[in-house]
Amino acid sequence: MSGQEFDNKIIQWVDERLPIFSILKHSAVDYPTPKNLNYWWNFGSLAGFMLVVMVATGIFLAMGYAANTLVAFGAVEHIMRDVNYGWLLRYLHMNGASFFFICVYIHIFRGLYYGSYKAPRELLWALGLLIYLVMMGTAFMGYVLPWGQMSFWGATVITNLFSAVPVVGDYIVTLLWGGFSVDNPTLNRFFALHYLLPFVIFALVFLHVVALHTSKSNNPLGIDVKGPQDTIPFHPYYTIKDLFGIGVLLLFYLGVVFFAPNFFGEPDNYVPANPLVTPPHIVPEWYFLPFYAILRAIPDKLGGVVAMFGAIIILFFLPWIDSSKVRSAKFRPIFKQIFWIFLAVCLVLGYCGSQPPEGEIVIVGRIATAAYFLFFPLLWVLGKVEKPRPLPHSIAAPVLKGASAGHAAQPMEKA
Amino acid sequence: MADTSTPTQGTPPEGESRRDFLLYAAGAVGVAGTALAVWPLIHSMNPAADTLALSTTEVDLSAVAEGQAITVTWRGKPVFIRHRTAAEIESARKVDLAELRDPQADDKRVQKPEWLILVGVCTHLGCIPMGQKASDPRGEYGGWFCPCHGSAYDTSGRIRKGPAPLNLAVPTYTFLTDTSVRIG
Numbered sequence: 001m002s003g004q005e006f007d008n009k010i011i012q013w014v015d016e017r018l019p020i021f022s023i024l025k026h027s028a029v030d031y032p033t034p035k036n037l038n039y040w041w042n043f044g045s046l047a048g049f050m051l052v053v054m055v056a057t058g059i060f061l062a063m064g065y066a067a068n069t070l071v072a073f074g075a076v077e078h079i080m081r082d083v084n085y086g087w088l089l090r091y092l093h094m095n096g097a098s099f100f101f102i103c104v105y106i107h108i109f110r111g112l113y114y115g116s117y118k119a120p121r122e123l124l125w126a127l128g129l130l131i132y133l134v135m136m137g138t139a140f141m142g143y144v145l146p147w148g149q150m151s152f153w154g155a156t157v158i159t160n161l162f163s164a165v166p167v168v169g170d171y172i173v174t175l176l177w178g179g180f181s182v183d184n185p186t187l188n189r190f191f192a193l194h195y196l197l198p199f200v201i202f203a204l205v206f207l208h209v210v211a212l213h214t215s216k217s218n219n220p221l222g223i224d225v226k227g228p229q230d231t232i233p234f235h236p237y238y239t240i241k242d243l244f245g246i247g248v249l250l251l252f253y254l255g256v257v258f259f260a261p262n263f264f265g266e267p268d269n270y271v272p273a274n275p276l277v278t279p280p281h282i283v284p285e286w287y288f289l290p291f292y293a294i295l296r297a298i299p300d301k302l303g304g305v306v307a308m309f310g311a312i313i314i315l316f317f318l319p320w321i322d323s324s325k326v327r328s329a330k331f332r333p334i335f336k337q338i339f340w341i342f343l344a345v346c347l348v349l350g351y352c353g354s355q356p357p358e359g360e361i362v363i364v365g366r367i368a369t370a371a372y373f374l375f376f377p378l379l380w381v382l383g384k385v386e387k388p389r390p391l392p393h394s395i396a397a398p399v400l401k402g403a404s405a406g407h408a409a410q411p412m413e414k415a
Numbered sequence: 416m417a418d419t420s421t422p423t424q425g426t427p428p429e430g431e432s433r434r435d436f437l438l439y440a441a442g443a444v445g446v447a448g449t450a451l452a453v454w455p456l457i458h459s460m461n462p463a464a465d466t467l468a469l470s471t472t473e474v475d476l477s478a479v480a481e482g483q484a485i486t487v488t489w490r491g492k493p494v495f496i497r498h499r500t501a502a503e504i505e506s507a508r509k510v511d512l513a514e515l516r517d518p519q520a521d522d523k524r525v526q527k528p529e530w531l532i533l534v535g536v537c538t539h540l541g542c543i544p545m546g547q548k549a550s551d552p553r554g555e556y557g558g559w560f561c562p563c564h565g566s567a568y569d570t571s572g573r574i575r576k577g578p579a580p581l582n583l584a585v586p587t588y589t590f591l592t593d594t595s596v597r598i599g
Contacts, residue, residue, distance in 0.1 A: 160541035180490035
């Protein structure tokens with residue numbers, strides 16, 4: 001990593017003592033990236049961009065906010081009406097959470113489709129899931145801060161999930177609350193943790209990137225890079241592509257911020273929190289809805305909580321559950337169809353989570369929950385019985401449609 | 416090492432195990448010490464003394480007519496006080512305990528049969544059940560109905576239907592006079 005030569009004497013002097021420039025050059029400039037990445041590979045860096053936006057807007061929002069139940073709701077309105085550009089900061093932050101999750105969900109499903117979780121990228125996948133878990137905690141606590149009705153009742157329902165833990169459940173909930181109900185101590189600690197956790201995410205992202213640069217990027221063909229002829233340097237080829245992606249993301253993100261800033265929100269959260277009245281229909285933010293549907297699908301308190309957490313925990317074991325050695329769904333005809341069914345099941349679960357738990361919705365939610373969990377054993381069986389299509393010999397081979405395409409003995413061209 | 420007078424020099428196995436013991440003992444002290452040091456941090460998140468001090472609420476019941484219900488706040492939670500009618504008491508008493516999810520006789524849940532006093536928090540995930548106002552839905556057992564996930568409670572506040580595992584909790588309370596009660 002060190003030992004690079006830089007033309008600039010000052011950079012050279014610093015780098016010999018602290019190799020930041022060598023590290024930067026190694027991981028952001030020279031990093032050999034497969035030359036066939038498609039646009040689905042943009043969403044990792046887009047998620048990173050959203051993290052930076054969230055931290056930047058969040059720091060300035062914190063300067064106008066006060067984590068006290070007597071003033072919190074008013075403080076958010078103060079930011080909206082009185083603080084210079086406060087409305088912009090808040091709407092960027094509020095909708096930024098949704099777009100952060102959109103990027104991360106696309107990133108996760110891309111990994112699923114192209115088998116990016118398989119060896120040697122198991123830890124890369126696990127670190128990504130950890131980031132996702134910490135994100136969910138951060139988002140949940142952030143939603144509590146405006147101290148509206150949905151903030152309060154969301155906090156009540158989610159913290160009460162832990163009361164399902166046998167024996168010590170009630171002690172855990174009291175510890176989370178710092179009282180006998182969601183109240184001022186709860187709001188205070190949620191604010192403290194909401195400010196802390198994004199920096200934990202930064203640390204996890206750093207490890208995620210280190211793991212990525214160790215096992216290198218997967219690609220749409222899912223086959224290993226054979227040599228330098230299959231890669232191009234990260235800069236300028238992918239920096240410019242990521243920059244273009246950021247431009248497209250900003251079109252959508254700022255479009256919502258400026259033209260429909262409350263599109264993802266719940267009107268009830270503009271009613272100040274009232275501990276004596278539960279809104280008739282409480283729903284979490286959209287990015288939690290599939291898990292909320294799983295929680296409600298099981299007609300037993302502990303069972304529902306176990307299923308909900310299990311739905312995420314099981315993803316950590318995906319690299320070992322999937323018994324197929326072929327990564328990309330391009331070469332797995334049956335997996336490809338099951339992938340789209342799984343995605344549809346997740347969307348159906350999301351819809352069920354948004355509806356009151358009555359009538360057919362309960363039945364549909366239960367079927368979709370069963371389908372969600374069925375995906376995993378199916379994946380294991382599929383790897384044993386599915387006949388994958390023949391893999392190309394190299395990333396370059398399918399592009400060079402000439403004689404080399406199908407011949408194993410064809411020597412690789414030298415880069 | 417060479418110039419120290421070590422009589423164990425000829426018996427290395429003994430010296431090895433003593434060193435191992437010191438290593439494990441030091442490790443154990445370190446782990447226990449860290450755990451003890453972390454406890455104040457965790458315990459600081461438990462309810463503070465002033466939160467614990469807000470533990471009683473006194474209520475005047477004289478204005479609550481038969482069939483009416485009022486909600487008071489105790490420890491930040493709603494407490495339901497319902498002045499039950501004779502029919503409600505009767506229906507709560509005649510329930511067969513065997514068909515209850517959390518079996519408890521009605522007379523174990525009240526001090527005076529006409530006054531039903533409950534913590535108004537659904538035992539599922541903590542929503543406030545409806546049924547206090549005359550216009551509220553009371554569920555099919557005539558008690559309370561939780562709108563969040565559909566739990567229904569009877570006229571003794573016992574869970575009858577839906578995902579909640581337990582009856583509505585009965586707080587500790589004392590009747591100071593016939594028409595005034597102290598909760599907590």
